[in-house]
Amino acid sequence: MDLLQQARAEIDTVDAEMAALFERRMRAVADVVRYKAETGKPVFDAAREAAVLDKNTARITDEALRPYYRAFLSDAMSISRAYQRARLGRDTAAYQGVPGAWSHIALRRLFPFARETACTTWGEVFDAVQNGDAQFGVLPFENSNAGDVSTVLDLLYTHPDIIIARMCDLPIRQDLLGVPGATLETVRTVISHPQALAQSSVFVQQHGFKTSTWGNTADAARHVAELNDPSVAAIASAETAGLYGLQILSAGINADGDNTTRFIVIERAAAAPAMTGEGQRLALLFTARHKPGQLAAALDQIGARGFNMECIKSRPLPHVPFEYYFYVQIVCPAGSTGAGCQTLLDTLTSVCSTLRLLGAFTLDSTEK
Ligand SMILES: C=C(O[C@@H]1C=C(C(=O)O)C=C[C@H]1O)C(=O)O
Numbered sequence: 001m002d003l004l005q006q007a008r009a010e011i012d013t014v015d016a017e018m019a020a021l022f023e024r025r026m027r028a029v030a031d032v033v034r035y036k037a038e039t040g041k042p043v044f045d046a047a048r049e050a051a052v053l054d055k056n057t058a059r060i061t062d063e064a065l066r067p068y069y070r071a072f073l074s075d076a077m078s079i080s081r082a083y084q085r086a087r088l089g090r091d092t093a094a095y096q097g098v099p100g101a102w103s104h105i106a107l108r109r110l111f112p113f114a115r116e117t118a119c120t121t122w123g124e125v126f127d128a129v130q131n132g133d134a135q136f137g138v139l140p141f142e143n144s145n146a147g148d149v150s151t152v153l154d155l156l157y158t159h160p161d162i163i164i165a166r167m168c169d170l171p172i173r174q175d176l177l178g179v180p181g182a183t184l185e186t187v188r189t190v191i192s193h194p195q196a197l198a199q200s201s202v203f204v205q206q207h208g209f210k211t212s213t214w215g216n217t218a219d220a221a222r223h224v225a226e227l228n229d230p231s232v233a234a235i236a237s238a239e240t241a242g243l244y245g246l247q248i249l250s251a252g253i254n255a256d257g258d259n260t261t262r263f264i265v266i267e268r269a270a271a272a273p274a275m276t277g278e279g280q281r282l283a284l285l286f287t288a289r290h291k292p293g294q295l296a297a298a299l300d301q302i303g304a305r306g307f308n309m310e311c312i313k314s315r316p317l318p319h320v321p322f323e324y325y326f327y328v329q330i331v332c333p334a335g336s337t338g339a340g341c342q343t344l345l346d347t348l349t350s351v352c353s354t355l356r357l358l359g360a361f362t363l364d365s366t367e368k
Contacts, residue, residue: 139266
């Protein structure tokens with residue numbers, strides 16, 4: 001047996017043992033499901049997961065393997081949550097748009113096992129989560145080029161029962177999609193959303209394509225599939241090609257290679273978001289008194305306690321002319337705990353005129 005065969009034989013043995021252990025773990029998770037069904041407790045328990053990760057990572061003797069084991073266990077718990085949600089019937093996720101839209105792609109990467117529900121507007125996504133038709137809503141929050149999605153921020157402000165449960169960044173890559181048999185040589189016209197056309201204008205000009213604007217990228221792809229004409233192509237995502245049976249004629253044609261959209265997952269809060277400190281971000285919404293230095297006093301407290309402010313956004317208060325609210329996102333420092341976060345919040349409560357903890361979450365990546 002050569003080295004590869006030997007190693008694979010060992011991996012097969014380990015996998016067989018892990019398959020049995022996986023089933024055993026999931027049987028225990030099924031008991032947790034029964035408990036959560038009876039008590040109505042949320043599936044996700046941030047404090048428990050942080051403790052599980054720390055306790056078990058410390059058991060790994062090879063230090064170089066620790067971060068990999070942490071990621072492995074973190075994935076195992078994410079699968080455990082997906083299983084629990086499915087068993088509890090709490091696995092519906094809402095998004096705005098049509099299949100293949102960027103929100104839909106973000107949803108699929110975040111919740112690969114979820115039941116999906118499409119909404120026409122961002123407000124409808126909030127309604128679905130608010131009234132329990134969906135457990136989660138996936139919404140765009142900010143784009144690295146186009147900036148804030150202010151309407152979504154205002155909807156967060158006006159829905160006090162809703163929290164940000166997760167946040168993730170999705171790189172936006174536009175591809176040229178055509179029907180089977182189409183090539184770069186057969187294409188004459190390219191259709192897409194104006195923004196996608198603008199992002200890909202250098203490529204489009206180089207090839208001398210005519211352009212035509214469309215309501216959104218996913219619909220453009222659907223239209224190209226329906227036309228079944230090799231002279232018409234769409235600019236959309238690779239995922240959209242799969243949905244509508246199109247081929248990728250050219251990948252990554254947008255010139256703005258660092259274009260990234262930050263998405264949030266919203267959830268109806270059963271309780272205040274659980275703060276665990278290190279590794280988390282806190283999202284705060286607050287208003288400040290009309291006195292000199294009030295905003296600075298709040299920000300000073302954040303800095304003085306070692307929390308790094310990642311962003312601050314200011315928006316007009318809904319229905320109160322020329323008054324403003326602030327959204328602040330901060331990173332919990334290394335070594336910080338839930339108690340340290342609570343102390344910061346208590347201090348801010350005395351400095352701000354209103355304060356709401358909108359979320360305590362980790363910033364996920366949608367890229368594997
Ligand atoms: C199993 C549970 O549910 C979730 C999944 C966990 C796991 O798989 O270990 C841990 C905490 C929860 O986020 C639990 O609450 O114990």
